[in-house]
Amino acid sequence: MTVRKIPGELPVSFRYTPGVANTTFFEALRDRGVLLGSRCPSCAVTYLPARLFCERCFAELTADVECGPEGTVESWTVGHVGVDDDALDPPVMVALVKLDGADTVLMHRLASDGTPAIGMRVRALVRDERSGSINDLEGFVPV
Ligand SMILES: [Zn+2]
Numbered sequence: 001m002t003v004r005k006i007p008g009e010l011p012v013s014f015r016y017t018p019g020v021a022n023t024t025f026f027e028a029l030r031d032r033g034v035l036l037g038s039r040c041p042s043c044a045v046t047y048l049p050a051r052l053f054c055e056r057c058f059a060e061l062t063a064d065v066e067c068g069p070e071g072t073v074e075s076w077t078v079g080h081v082g083v084d085d086d087a088l089d090p091p092v093m094v095a096l097v098k099l100d101g102a103d104t105v106l107m108h109r110l111a112s113d114g115t116p117a118i119g120m121r122v123r124a125l126v127r128d129e130r131s132g133s134i135n136d137l138e139g140f141v142p143v
Contacts, residue, residue: 021051026136035048065102071100071121072098072121072122076110077094093109108134112142
């Protein structure tokens, strides 16, 4: 199959709404500096960020578990190109981290001087000034 590229631009704009569960997650991060997840009362999976329902058994969930602030690197990569196709200088390292108490991973920046390792222990760095954004979390640092 041949891939055809059709040049042009689409004037698309949208407004992202985080929904009920993510709003609770972002408010807890902003107001208390904690990472709030949901533990399924039926199958015991803990999701981070908080969710409204369990993806495995469809049970209704509430945001009721603080996870972290430490966790384990499950995977990582280095980004050299940004979302607007611009070069990232310096490159940005990101990791999938399973925070203590969670069964799912959270992706965020990883500040590591050396090459990270899967299984490496890290700690979430929460900013002092917070607004209710994922950037209230500065990222993860090795412990
Ligand atoms: Zn469940």
